[in-house]
Amino acid sequence: MRGHQAKLDISNGCIDLSHGSGGRAMAQLISGLFHEAFGNEWLARGNDQSAFDVGGGRMVMTTDGYVVSPLFFPGGNIGTLAVHGTVNDIAMAGARPLYLSAGFIIEEGFRLSHLKMIAECMGEAARSAGVHIITGDTKVVERGKADGLFISTAGVGVVPVGLDLSAENARVGDRVLISGTLGDHGIAIMSKRQNLAFETDIISDSAALHDLVAKMVEAGGHGIRLMRDPTRGGLAATLNEIARQSDLGFRLQEEAIPVKPDVAAACELLGLDPLHVANEGKLVAIVSPEVANAVLAAMRAHPLGCDAAEIGEAIADDHHFVQMATSFGGGRIVDWLSGEQLPRIC
Amino acid sequence: MRGHQAKLDISNGCIDLSHGSGGRAMAQLISGLFHEAFGNEWLARGNDQSAFDVGGGRMVMTTDGYVVSPLFFPGGNIGTLAVHGTVNDIAMAGARPLYLSAGFIIEEGFRLSHLKMIAECMGEAARSAGVHIITGDTKVVERGKADGLFISTAGVGVVPVGLDLSAENARVGDRVLISGTLGDHGIAIMSKRQNLAFETDIISDSAALHDLVAKMVEAGGHGIRLMRDPTRGGLAATLNEIARQSDLGFRLQEEAIPVKPDVAAACELLGLDPLHVANEGKLVAIVSPEVANAVLAAMRAHPLGCDAAEIGEAIADDHHFVQMATSFGGGRIVDWLSGEQLPRIC
Known part of the structure; x- marks a missing residue:
């Protein structure tokens, strides 16, 4: 040999x-x-x-x-x-x-x-x-x-015949659905960074969402305008992008947005906004008001969507702002992350 | 704003x-x-x-x-x-x-x-x-x-209907065609390495070969068994892989293999075998003897195949050796590159 x-x-x-x-x-x-x-x-x-x-x-x-x-x-x-x-x-x-x-x-x-x-x-x-x-x-x-x-x-x-989900498809009045809690992946990663390690039971939400999506499409058909997975930059970046691409704004209800207590606590400790933290097993769906309830029910019936929630709606806004009504009755603008808080999160 | x-x-x-x-x-x-x-x-x-x-x-x-x-x-x-x-x-x-x-x-x-x-x-x-x-x-x-x-x-x-080029398709008696000179890319890169810079006019052969391939398929049809671009590891690695996958050996004629004089000189200087040096705009085709001449003519008629040559044939060999008859009348085994001579060539 x-x-x-x-x-x-x-x-x-x-x-x-x-x-x-x-x-x-x-x-x-x-x-x-x-x-x-x-x-x-x-x-x-x-x-x-x-x-x-x-x-x-x-x-x-x-x-x-x-x-x-x-x-x-x-x-x-x-x-x-x-x-x-x-x-x-x-x-x-x-x-x-x-x-x-x-x-x-x-x-x-x-x-x-x-x-x-x-x-x-x-x-x-x-x-x-x-x-x-x-x-x-x-x-x-x-x-x-x-x-x-x-x-x-x-x-x-x-792609199933006739389906065309794309970032420019959102319309004023559409509902914003999220498939579960925000920030789990980013916080799980941060908890293991050498310069930052802290104790938490949070694990990454990393998961394949295609089966959940299939059930949603079954329930909502063409009423589903578009879907996105809010990874780097979190929900804030995702909704700001969609707002720009669809030429409208969003109004969110803070109290409707699911965040695990441990994640909320870690975010507070680290000075992070959960809306900026990466997810790897969650999706945002923008859907017509007519199908919102049916799609939400389909999400909740799926193991990867059991914490799904309707968190806001698309509104007319030439500035493409993402606004949020806070739990204390006030309001704020949910901006893009500026600079970099969480390098190499994915 | x-x-x-x-x-x-x-x-x-x-x-x-x-x-x-x-x-x-x-x-x-x-x-x-x-x-x-x-x-x-x-x-x-x-x-x-x-x-x-x-x-x-x-x-x-x-x-x-x-x-x-x-x-x-x-x-x-x-x-x-x-x-x-x-x-x-x-x-x-x-x-x-x-x-x-x-x-x-x-x-x-x-x-x-x-x-x-x-x-x-x-x-x-x-x-x-x-x-x-x-x-x-x-x-x-x-x-x-x-x-x-x-x-x-x-x-x-x-893929055009009915075409199935794959590494296991070579048959004993098939001809080995090469589309042009060997080693140009590897030598062009080596000439610019900081620890090794030397003067040469050699430039990389980097090019898109799809049009050449289309002309070859037109000329050779199902007589073309498979094609490969001999990148990392050079022609030697490519033919050794095909030999193993098609369960046969190859016999090459050294004098038929086109190598530019500058590349041959640089290889001698660096102690490299041109058959081990990477190419980025060349292909090897294994074709049935019946279509070899027609495919070779089609290659030579294309700007990216003007130096094309028939360089050997597939032979029965349980050891899957690539043999080469040298210009001096002797013979040698063309082995895989062992170890790494040219890291990060592509």
Whole structure:
């Protein structure tokens, strides 16, 4: 045999530059670790791309990069986050997610055991969401030129016939629905930051929302104008964007917005507004008043929507302001986050 | 007005963490820089995913991460490389590339003027390849946690009816065709490495190969078994992979393999084998003997295939060896690259 390299030593081994060289070590990493974790017929064919059959019609494509720090956090890790985030961006178009790609940028010295754990969690997250990771890429950079591991995922899905959810579709009078409590992901991450660690039982809400979305579309049909998952920048950024894109404003009721007491307490401690904190398993839906109750009932009947609430409505406003009536009877403007409070939350 | 931030100062400004926050600075970066550069109707809708119509049939999906160093090199930059690389991975399935996604992981402090230049080159590369960058993502990490800029692209395309190019399709007796000279990209990059800079006129061969592929498919039809672009690991890695996947071996003729004299000289200087050096605008095709001449003629008639050559054939070999008859009448085994000679070549 001509210098076949030793099998991957997953328990004790680390990534070195040869794992990104295009040579035999990379082939071993791909077949011995990623294919094991994601195992499906597409990857098994070993091409630089994967083919699949589609029935024709409307499809969506999305991509996201993940640079979350720390890589492992209460309720998930960078791998599960990557799968859920991409599934959710597809689902927000009302589409059924089908296929994902996954690219890894790995820092030299990263532990193979951690990579394996993350890849296995991604494989499991994909299987439970009914999607397949059909193609991928691996790059290795020198020590000090990255931060452990970055993951990029892209995904495609099919849109049900006739459905066209988009940011410019909101109309004055539409209702704002939220699928559950705000801020859980951001606070779970912050609680594990080395310079900030604090005790809390909060875990990330990271979850795949496509099934919840399917139930909502069933209940609300074309009455659903658009959906968004309020990740970086939180609900505040999401509603400000929609206000601008649909040329209107929003009025929210603070007391209607669900926030867990622990999250509220942590936000107070850290000087954060829960409306600015990232979520990874929640959605905002803007729906016509006629279907609001039916959609809300469908959300509450789903495990990922049991805390769903109607929190406000779209109003005419040339300034595209998001206003909020506070619990104390006053009012305030919910602005975009300015500057950066929570770097690398996803 | 409520604290609208100043317009992006592209000439003098740098990326800071707020550009990845999900807030207003990020919205400005996306609309003021990326949408300008990639401008198309899909991005203009401002959703987290983009929808497109497909006619049904077979599609392919691919992804790649780009960590090339330096970011700018003779013949291209990380942005053009990302577009060409993804277009090529789609084209290698015989497919017509349609839509790309682009994700950016940016180090704090990166110059906005460089980012704009790279994005504009990507936009132009996409337009000349007839593809659209329809969705994207931007993340910013702290200074020292990345190396300027990493880009991840994914792409989808449609496969002509009945075509199924795949790594396991090679048959004994098939001919090996290469579309041009080997090693140009790798040597162009190496010539600009800070620790190694040397004088050469070699420029990267980075180019989109989908049009060349279409002409080859026209000429060779189902006689084309598979195509690959020999990037990282070079022709050696590509043929070793195909040998393993198709359960056969290859015999090459060294004198038939086109290598520019400057590249050969640089390889000798650096102790590299041109067969291990990366290419970014070349393809290897494994074709049935019946169509070899017709496909070769079609390649030579195309600007990106004018140096195309038949360089060997597939042979029966249980060991999956790639053998080469050398110019001096001897023979040697062309092995995978072991270890890493050229980190971050793409």
